[in-house]
Amino acid sequence: MVSDQLYETLENRGLERIDAEGEEFDPTLHKAVDTEEGKHNQVLRQKRKGYMFDEQILREAEVVVGKKEE
Amino acid sequence: MSQNNKIIGIDLGTTRSAMAAIQDGEPKILENNEGERVTPSIVAFDGDERIIGKQAKNQMVTNEKNTVKSIKRHMGEDYTVELNDEEYTPQEISSMILQKLKTDAEDKLGNGVEKAVITVPAHFDDTQRQATKDAGEIAGLEVERILNEPTAAALAYGLDDEKEQTVLVYDFGGGTFDVTVLEMGDGIYEVQSTEGDNDLGGDDFDEEIVHWVLEKFEEENGIDLSGEDEAMQRIREKAEEVKKELSSRKQAKINIPFIHQEDGDTYNIDYELTRSSFEDLIGDLVQKTTEPTETAIEDAGISKKDIDEVILVGGTTRVPAVREHVQAITGQKPNQEVSPDEAVAQGASIQAGSITGEMDDILLLDVAPLSLGVEVKGGLTETLIEKNTTVPAEESKTFTTAMDNQTAVTINVVQGEREMASDNKSLGEFNLEGLPPAPAGQPQIEVTFEIDADGILQVSAEEQQSGEEASISIDDTSRLDEDEIEEMKEEAEKHEEEDRKKREFIEAKNRADQMISQAETQIENFKDQVDEEVIEEIEDAIEEVREARKEAEEIDDLEEAKEVIDSAIEDLESKLQEIGQEMYDGQQGGPGGMGGTGFDPSNMSEEDLKQAAQSMGGAGGPTGEDDVVDADYEEVDTDEEEKEE
Numbered sequence: 001m002v003s004d005q006l007y008e009t010l011e012n013r014g015l016e017r018i019d020a021e022g023e024e025f026d027p028t029l030h031k032a033v034d035t036e037e038g039k040h041n042q043v044l045r046q047k048r049k050g051y052m053f054d055e056q057i058l059r060e061a062e063v064v065v066g067k068k069e070e
Numbered sequence: 071m072s073q074n075n076k077i078i079g080i081d082l083g084t085t086r087s088a089m090a091a092i093q094d095g096e097p098k099i100l101e102n103n104e105g106e107r108v109t110p111s112i113v114a115f116d117g118d119e120r121i122i123g124k125q126a127k128n129q130m131v132t133n134e135k136n137t138v139k140s141i142k143r144h145m146g147e148d149y150t151v152e153l154n155d156e157e158y159t160p161q162e163i164s165s166m167i168l169q170k171l172k173t174d175a176e177d178k179l180g181n182g183v184e185k186a187v188i189t190v191p192a193h194f195d196d197t198q199r200q201a202t203k204d205a206g207e208i209a210g211l212e213v214e215r216i217l218n219e220p221t222a223a224a225l226a227y228g229l230d231d232e233k234e235q236t237v238l239v240y241d242f243g244g245g246t247f248d249v250t251v252l253e254m255g256d257g258i259y260e261v262q263s264t265e266g267d268n269d270l271g272g273d274d275f276d277e278e279i280v281h282w283v284l285e286k287f288e289e290e291n292g293i294d295l296s297g298e299d300e301a302m303q304r305i306r307e308k309a310e311e312v313k314k315e316l317s318s319r320k321q322a323k324i325n326i327p328f329i330h331q332e333d334g335d336t337y338n339i340d341y342e343l344t345r346s347s348f349e350d351l352i353g354d355l356v357q358k359t360t361e362p363t364e365t366a367i368e369d370a371g372i373s374k375k376d377i378d379e380v381i382l383v384g385g386t387t388r389v390p391a392v393r394e395h396v397q398a399i400t401g402q403k404p405n406q407e408v409s410p411d412e413a414v415a416q417g418a419s420i421q422a423g424s425i426t427g428e429m430d431d432i433l434l435l436d437v438a439p440l441s442l443g444v445e446v447k448g449g450l451t452e453t454l455i456e457k458n459t460t461v462p463a464e465e466s467k468t469f470t471t472a473m474d475n476q477t478a479v480t481i482n483v484v485q486g487e488r489e490m491a492s493d494n495k496s497l498g499e500f501n502l503e504g505l506p507p508a509p510a511g512q513p514q515i516e517v518t519f520e521i522d523a524d525g526i527l528q529v530s531a532e533e534q535q536s537g538e539e540a541s542i543s544i545d546d547t548s549r550l551d552e553d554e555i556e557e558m559k560e561e562a563e564k565h566e567e568e569d570r571k572k573r574e575f576i577e578a579k580n581r582a583d584q585m586i587s588q589a590e591t592q593i594e595n596f597k598d599q600v601d602e603e604v605i606e607e608i609e610d611a612i613e614e615v616r617e618a619r620k621e622a623e624e625i626d627d628l629e630e631a632k633e634v635i636d637s638a639i640e641d642l643e644s645k646l647q648e649i650g651q652e653m654y655d656g657q658q659g660g661p662g663g664m665g666g667t668g669f670d671p672s673n674m675s676e677e678d679l680k681q682a683a684q685s686m687g688g689a690g691g692p693t694g695e696d697d698v699v700d701a702d703y704e705e706v707d708t709d710e711e712e713k714e715e
Contacts, residue, residue, distance in 0.1 A: 025132065027125035028104075032132045034300035041132070047300075056105045064300070065132045 018050030020061040031060035038066030077185040077214055077426055078175050079418025081222070082164060082202065084142040085244035085273070087111050088412055089171045090419035091179065092428045097226065097416040102174040108411060109174075112139045113166045115154040122170040131303065138163055140245060143268065146198035161201045165208035172211055186211040187422040189414050192218040192250045192264035196544050199525050214425055216524035220250035221259045222417030223383040226408050229254060235378035236262075238367070240396050240404065241414075242359065242386035245271040249363045251370035251377075263369035265362035270355065272313070272386035278351040279309035283324060283339065291337055293330060301329050305339070316345045317388045349391045356395045363399050380404040385411040440558065442519055442527065445482035445491035447472050448576035454519040457487065461521040468534075469515045472583070475507040479515060483529050483542065487562035489569035495558070502531045502540040510587055571628040578635040582619045585639050586612055589646055600649050608649065611642040 007015075020030050020043045029050060030043060038044045043063045050061030078100065081088045086108040089100045099107045104124050112126040114137040121129060130137045136153050141163040150157040168186075175183045188211075190202050199216045206213035220239035229237060234255030241248040248266035252259055283305050288294050295301045304326050315322040326339040367374060380402040386392060387410045396404045408416065423429030443453035446469065454465040471479065479502050486494030505513055514534040521527050530541035562569075589612050597605055618638035622631035 025129070027121060027128035031128040032130070033303045035132050060128055067132060 014054045016052040018052060018057075018061040020046045020050065020063045025063065025065045027060075029057065029060060030063045030065075032065045033062045034064045035067040036064055037068075040066055040068045042066040075185070075426055076179060076181060076183055077187060077419075077422035078171075078183055079222070079415055079420070079422045080168065080171055080186050080188045081219070081415035081418060082142065082168065082188055082190075082205075083111055083243060083414075084140050084246050085111055085271070086411070087167055087171060088415035089175055090412070090415040091175065092419055092423035092426075095428065097419040097423070099412050099415060100175050100178045102171070103177060109167070109171060110139070111142065111167055112137065113141070113153075113163050114138070117154070120166055122166055131299065143245075146195065146201040161205040161208060164202070164205035168206055168209035168211060172209055184210075184212055185214050185422075187215045187217050187418045187425070188213055189217045189219045189222045189418050191246070191248050191266070192220050192261050193248070193266060194525075196526055200543075203524060203526070213524075215421060216526075217418055217421050218250070218261055219248065219383070219414045220252055220264070221261065222415075222421065223381055223408075223413040224252055224254065224259060225417035225420045226413040227379075227381050227405060227417075229379060229381075236370070236372060236376050237379045237381060238363075238377050238400055238402075239381050239383060240359075240363065240387065240400075241266075241383035242392060243271050243384035243411075244273050244386070245269075247271060247359055247362065247384075249359070249366045251366050251372065253370075262371070263366045265366040265369070267358060267362055270358055272384070272389075274355050275313050275352050275386065275389070276306060276309040278355070279312055279324075279343065279348070280305050282343070282347075282351055283309070283341065286341060287329075287337075287339060291330075293332065293337070295330060298330070304329065308339075312343055313348070313389070316343070316348050317390060320345050345390070352389070352391065356392055359392075359395065360399050363396075367400075374401045377402055381408075381413075382406050382410050383413050440485050441487055442483070442485050442497075442521075443491075443494075444469075444517060444529075445484060445496075447580050449491050450573055450576055451484055451486070451489055451491045451494055454517070455521065461525055462523045464518065464520045466516055466518040469517055470511050471505065471508070471513050471515075472510055472580075474510050474587075476510065476513075477505050477507065478503040479505070479531070481517060481529065481531050481540075481542075483527075483544065486558050488558075488565065489573040493561070493565070493569075495554070497527070497544045498542050500529075500531075500540050500542045502533060502538060504536065504538045505533050506536050508535075509591070511584070571632075575622070575628040575632045575635075578632045578639070579619060579622070582615050582635050582639055585642055585646075586615055589642060592646060592649055596649055604645070604648055608642070608645045611638075611645045614638045615642050 007017075011017075018029050023030075023043050025032065025041045025043055029052075031050075033047055036044055042065070044066050045064045046061055047064065048059075048062040051058040076091060078089050078091045079097070087110075088108045089102075090097050091100055092098070101107055102109050102123065106124065109123040110127045112123065112130070114121040114126040114129060114133055116129070116133065116136070126137060130139075138151050138153060138158075141151070141160050144151075144160040145164065147160065150159055151163065152158075168188075172183050172186070186206055188202055188206055190199055194202070203213045203216055219241060223239050223241065224237055229235065234253075237252045237254060239248075239250045239252060241250070246266065246268050247270040248264065250264040251262040253262050254260070280302070284294070284296055295305070308324055308326055312322045312324055321342055321344040324339055324341045324343055328336050329339050330337040367377070377400060380396060380400045382393065382396065382404050387396070387404075387406070393404055393406070396402075420429055441451075441453045441457040442455040443451050446452045452467065452469075454467055455463055469479075480499055481502060482491060482499040483497045484491050484494040485497055488494050502515065505515075515531055516534060517529065517531045519527065519529055527544040528541065529544070530539065532539045589608055593605055593608060615635070615638040618634050622634045625631040625634065
């Protein structure tokens, strides 16, 4: 697919995708858009991928973060 | 200049902050460690870890309780915010933002950064400026200068400061709106007036778009999204994007897939917002800037046509409708050469560069909006720094005691234009104690008011003979805000006539007390050298002054009351002159000796002055008592200080 080829080219040039699924929430790489009951401070779902270029964040991955109910 | 002496310029904003430094002779914005030119003014705690800026913004929804934003709104207030079960002052929170900026600047410059110029809104009072300075110090930054934001912006625009001109700075940021009129010329920048709205900003524009989307969505689908946090978050974000897009394009797409799911159906948002519909949405908000702008122009005592230049500051001024509005209300095409959200930080770095010598010298001056003075005998205000004095400023006046053997004086520092100190705002007071016992009027207490370039007021008092000192820095009590200033100016105008009469009456009473005490001293000192008859006459006259003083209190018309006292005083004065005459006749063998030419206290040494103060009643001579008292007030700046113990 064209989009895969495009990604490949960009990745060769230094583009990195940020995949947050299953990671611990990290505000440097992720942006929390909502919280849900779940494992505390864990990324429950990724709503939108993030991208980095040359160690620089272009866009954080948008994620839903787990939170203990109080 | 070594790199280590670098001073950075910091725009510590309500929603966003930015920093800049002079590099290769030019102001350059310093990117933070995230590679961005602005840093959100947000602080959060995650356990013991502090998170500042973009990251704090990213985690906000997961950690609202321990996240704080817009702390600048509370600067200088007696306010704390609880984070992680600990209380923090606005200065402390701000210091965390500043510390991040400092560290990031160090990384960027590859050198330690110890000093900064930090900007504040022109309307910030003394307490707020001091708090900002404190925040810098807590962050480990030596704050070289607190600079007004509009002044910084004018510097960034590099307006030709050789030529005298009037500049209107229209600063529309994310959360606040400020408009300032500056007078520049000969390298001097003076704030003439400043107005604004602390609850009006570009964020409100975003909200309008959000509402528009919500209404449209509900209309079409019958679903209210306003309670759904995630949906709201996404709409808000999109709204901001669309707002920015509409600055350069005529229409923008609002496309948010899968905004809502219900009963197996998925809903998407796919709307188009045109610039003109957007302008309808924000019309009222933009209109809200009209009144402050007009007021600022009026307060500066100018009219629109006197404005030479209008400059734009703050990201919200990128909106075309805002620019058009500025042009409509100022009658000027605004200058938009400098990136509006970076102008303030750039200007701060130019000021910093002028301190280190990397840039040409710039002298920045602001004005004190109201007079500053102290309370003196009878509750009157004695002004040291007149309103509209350009700061930094320093003024001293010498005061004295009102009673014999007075050991302490209270210095009550007031701000305002009213004659009675109690009608003005008291900024704070302090006691100067340990005065050596002396007759009333002898001690010389020098009171000094000093406003530094940051607008911070320091008041000190020193008794000249003993060297006893006391001082106060006005930081606990806030000075007046703009509304209060306006109110007080109006009050002062309204009561001008009445205040003057009150002042004159109180001064007459003070003169009466002074005369009585002097006359009694004279009798004591010279009773062996003059006729008993004369002494008796004087004693009667003293009694009459006392009576007149009492009587005057019963008279409603203050002018009339003053006359009653004055005529009694005059009588006593002439009697006292007789003593003087007799004495000099006797001692110096002829008239015209000392009294002949009179004396000018302003030319006297301090020692002479003290003697003069002591024997004034007797030696007044032909100069006339009024002149002497006058000289006392105006030229030598001697006055009474009320004992309040």
